[in-house]
Amino acid sequence: MEATHNSVKRAGRAALAALVACALAVPAAVLAAPGEAHAAPKISAKAKTLAAGKSFALKVKGARGKIKWSSTNRKVATVTSKGKVTARKMGTAKIRAKVGKRTYTCKVRVNPRISVSRKTVAAGKSFTLKLAGASGKVKWSSSNKRVAAVSSKGKVRAKKAGTATVTAKIGGKRVASCKVTVRKAAAAHEHSWKKVVVKEAWEEPVYETVVVCFCGEEFPDGASAALHAMAQEDGRHNRHSETRQTGNVSHPAEYAYKCACGAVK
Numbered sequence: 066m067e068a069t070h071n072s073v074k075r076a077g078r079a080a081l082a083a084l085v086a087c088a089l090a091v092p093a094a095v096l097a098a099p100g101e102a103h104a105a106p107k108i109s110a111k112a113k114t115l116a117a118g119k120s121f122a123l124k125v126k127g128a129r130g131k132i133k134w135s136s137t138n139r140k141v142a143t144v145t146s147k148g149k150v151t152a153r154k155m156g157t158a159k160i161r162a163k164v165g166k167r168t169y170t171c172k173v174r175v176n177p178r179i180s181v182s183r184k185t186v187a188a189g190k191s192f193t194l195k196l197a198g199a200s201g202k203v204k205w206s207s208s209n210k211r212v213a214a215v216s217s218k219g220k221v222r223a224k225k226a227g228t229a230t231v232t233a234k235i236g237g238k239r240v241a242s243c244k245v246t247v248r249k250a251a252a253a254h255e256h257s258w259k260k261v262v263v264k265e266a267w268e269e270p271v272y273e274t275v276v277v278c279f280c281g282e283e284f285p286d287g288a289s290a291a292l293h294a295m296a297q298e299d300g301r302h303n304r305h306s307e308t309r310q311t312g313n314v315s316h317p318a319e320y321a322y323k324c325a326c327g328a329v330k
Contacts, residue, residue, distance in 0.1 A: 108162060108169035115152050116178040117198025123148040125162050125169055133163040142173045154198040179241035186223045188250040194219040194231060194243055201235040213245045223247040256324040264319040271312045278304050
């Protein structure tokens with residue numbers, strides 16, 4: 066009887082040990098909650114560099130509840146209630162997303178926006194680069210001055226065929242650049258002039274106006290005709306004006322010299 070009792074006790078201990086082992090084998094996620102496991106919230110970018118005027122969208126993945134967005138420097142970068150960030154001017158700002166009691170941050174660096182990042186120009190030509198949203202003195206430089214030279218004010222002069230990168234630095238840091246491709250200048254064109262008629266010769270009629278009395282006598286003006294009428298006793302010497310062509314003025318033809326390229330002299 067005692068042996069049987071001991072056997073029951075041993076079997077009970079074995080069953081308990083097996084139950085504990087099964088419990089330890091269950092995944093922690095299942096023990097933590099009856100529903101599905103929830104990943105910790107995470108901001109879509111922790112750092113971002115962009116040019117002034119450009120925008121990008123920030124998100125907090127896995128966030129539950131309302132997100133409150135803010136910027137530590139609105140002059141540099143602003144953010145909307147939906148996480149859209151817009152670069153304003155050169156500098157740095159922190160964009161913060163507050164979810165409950167936790168805050169997630171993205172550091173935004175804003176560089177000036179260059180007027181053109183790529184340019185193809187013929188040798189001998191020039192153009193000027195400008196920076197928008199810059200803050201501080203700009204120092205311009207060229208990676209190949211024999212191809213393209215740049216002045217202290219950003220004026221680029223193409224010198225010979227090739228490529229060069231024009232860089233803008235502020236405070237020793239590169240903030241923008243433009244890749245310049247210089248092509249050969251067009252060969253000098255020798256004009257082939259041809260004489261052509263611009264306007265044909267023409268005759269311009271010449272007119273004069275005279276005052277004529279009904280009696281047939283002509284007068285150079287109305288005053289002379291009036292005196293004539295007053296001197297007559299029958300009162301029938303009324304006058305009227307007539308315009309007559311007295312001749313022509315000849316105008317010669319007009320010529321010009323034109324080239325097939327469209328040039329005129």
